[in-house]
Amino acid sequence: MAVGKWRLNSPISSARLVFYVALALVVVYNTATWQALHRLVPLDGVKNGAFYLSFAFFLLAFFVLLLTLVSFKYLLKPVLSLLLLSSAAAAYFMNSYGITIDTVMVQNIFETNPAEAGALISARMLGYLFFLGLLPALLIWRLPVEYKPFFRGLLNKLLVSAACVATVLVMVGAFYSTYAPIFREEDKLTHFINPTNYLYAVGKFTKQSLVIEKVEALQQIGLDSKTGPELAKRKKKSLVIFVVGETARADHFSLNGYERETNPELKKQDILNFTGVHACGTSTAVSVPCMFAVFPREDFSNKKGKTYEGVLDVLQRAGISVFWRDNNSDCKGTCLRIANDDVSKRKNSPFCNDRRCLDEVMLEDLQAYIDGLEDNALIVLHSDGSHGPEYFDRYPESMERFKPVCRTNQLSSCSTEELVNVYDNTILYTDYFLSQVIELLKRNEAERDTAMIYVSDHGESLGENGLYLHAAPYSIAPEAQTHVPMVMWFSPGAYQDWGISKDCMQAKQGDPELSHDNIFHSLLGLFDVQSTVYQSGLDMFSSCRPAS
Template sequence: MIFPERRREITQTKLLVIVSLFFVVFYNVAFFQHVVGVYPVSRQNIGFLLSLAVGLSAVIMLFMSVISSIYTVKPLVIFFLLLSSVTAYFIDNFDIVFDHTMIRNIFTTDRDEVADLITLKLVYYLILLGILPSLVVFKIKIAQISFKKNILYKIRDSVVSVIVILGLILFFSKFYTSFFREHKPLRYYTNPTYYIFSTGKYIGDILSTDDSIIHPLGLDAQVVRKNGELKKLIILVVGEAVRADHFSLNGYPRETNPLLKQEDIINFSKMYSCGTSTAYSVPCMFSAFSKDEYSEKKGKTNENVLDLLHRTGSIDILWRDNNSDSKGVAVRVPYQDYKQPENNPLCSDGECRDEGMLIGLDQYVEQHQERDILIVLHQMGNHGPAYYKRYRKEFEKFQPVCTTNQLEECSNEEIINSYDNALLYTDYFLSQAIAFLKKYDQSRTAALLYFSDHGESLGENSLYLHGLPYNIAPEAQTHIGAFAWFNSNISKNIPLKMKKTKDQRYSHDNLFHTLVGLFEVQTKEYKKDMDLSSN
């Protein structure tokens, strides 16, 4: 039977109700899995669990009602269906949370990192939860009503949604009290509501930040040292996604640091990161603010330790980057992109190797003989999920390996093997950096500092990669690899002190003051008790 055209029409309200229920059922699997972990399915909890489904539907309905009209409802619904299908993939498979920091990561990531995240399963999610429902919505005919009625219906739908939400909260108040106060992280998994909230917060932060106003740091900074002392040459390596418990230097049973263990390394076994993502941790670790004081806004509007050191007029600084970029840290100092073959001679198959950043450094040192030097090398390191791309074939010691970016297709053993092989390559790269510094035993006081930006989850409790909000992130994402190495020209008191305290709990907060202390910079910004090298 062929229906008249008008009988195939649907009201805007009915469309939004159906779409809201569709979101709850198909895009919030991970959310309800986490909820059931706290509130198991039982006679006592079943009413609350059903109220959560209805309440979340009402929240989505309220949001859609407010932002849409008869003319825009279909494009907006299609947009959120497509976007939420992608976020559902990452939430369901990697337990990733789309908070405002993750939104910032998305906007600051590069093309190669995005390519590593595209998998066949992601395409399935996009087709089944994004494209197919979008086609259905596209073909639906929305019943046309007057502008006045549209406003009235919008108000009606919004009021009903609010009444439903408040009614459920009041009726199940005992449950919702604990849900909102004791189990706040559960809401991080709601889709699309939380990423919408996070995007709004991210945009608000951008609009409230005036990047043209940069507060100076260390206006009083000056290098103070005795005449005749050797110039300093320090390499700071910013690692990528290296968790402390996979460093054999920290007791990991696999030998992931075979070359570093042959050096006189001072290993910091209890070093913790400022954040769980590169975009947050890197600016934070170079800032003068502690983890508890730091914010993205402060990072953008305040100079960092590189600016302070450069301000002395006695220290030359070079940043070489084989990762995405410096995340705003090196915008006022010389910066070189080593993810490009034009600069990095060790690139093939779209992957540039970290060791390429060492090539040509001897010429740079030669050109700056009369000054202290700080060289920052930002590694690609253990960037996931394509760990197998991060090392050359000769470093594939641990087998079998995961040779795809689709971690769901690999066993946990294969994922860990690939990750540990990438660590072997990092061990080699760091040993090469130390070998480079050893050439200056007769002419400079040399040191190498290594700090990973954050850790990495490798399947524990079904968590992968990194980026969870710090307050719920596992230690695997915050406990990082870190160490120091010095040549024989350093004051003997420094390594002696470090070796005595190397197993104390430290964090990225110590980096700022350690760099200032090693370069013997006098400034009111310096805190001696935060300097790993102070004696």
């Protein structure tokens, strides 16, 4: 087969192969980068047009430089094959969902489960992997590649590298005033550049993981924790059910003013609804450990989340019974040292099929567990909530009130109406589930003072500005991914015995300063756990209790 003057079975130099692959990366695999660049620097006028041309040469020279470093015999073809397959996958996710790839996204990939990963597979994804990954890789393996003798080849690589560095410097120097701001704020562009985005992120995540593994022992906190005299004075034992929501955005709760009635059941309950709460992350891997951590969002890191105890450990140390029940991927390390139960794959349950379980499965036999409690207790329910992209699989058929709905994981192929409808059905089911939790607690009021706290781990993008799902870098994440609902319910006995003023709490419902940062200290405060790690200023109930 002839291609111009070149035949498939004709030898090709390693330098030319590197150039062709680099050119393909610039033109084919980086459409998301060009779109991101256009949002930063509109393509209008001669000057901006010249900048775009310089950026193309910049990327080409940069990619040639990187690939030249691995253009050795026995190394080049395997590296290029793996690179093209990985870059095809990265291009698919960035083009289909508008996401960027950073360390948090890589963490999400490593910490996901097979069910979540399977939900992302589609014909379009397989097409990307086949046409942009497998086929080019097979072509590379068929090509006969010529390699220069070692020292001549090494000299050639040095000359090519020097030319690439010079090109990069010239391109940046000619348009420095344009390059400087877009690279200074790296979240805006560099997290789109394929393949350096995922190569850097994987390297950074690996380094962080190795550092975490070197920690000899878990860092304990709150070693002085104990329950205070107020807890001993309470007439009944206390029971709090804390529901960790999944992917619920605050602006789709009718309780918060959304035009659709997505909270008909909670509206019937005597609840507290906090309208200005923000998450400490945009993905489950970050938000779940962060919301239970002693560290505020600005000081939290993956390392700290995995090497320090959280509020559940402190509560347990103080004598509170703590139990975690999971219908999601897992607890991201927060429940490793407490009693826990994964019900996401239960068999013989009316709420489960061969793919996943509806959140009501978490209420099965929960009354039996409560009946066996002798101490004050916290139960955490980690819900499946509104997890995408297969929103249609997160609620029962009876909850499909908004139609038509999106029934594919290819969200960009659905209309806005279909996508919003299916997402709102998940919120409707969350509303029903939370009402069922409250009814369960009401049935236990005679024996215990009870309360429910619900807060979502993060929000979700539904196609706004071409962005879907979540996990955007926090610094540039849209409000839809960071503004989350928080709903609470307290039994009359809890308000009285815990000394919490209902009127005071109702006045705090619009507080815009509330966030996941308040959860650690508020849970300690509810159970009257005294410790040096407790900060009353971050306990959202503290100012609504009488001064002791």
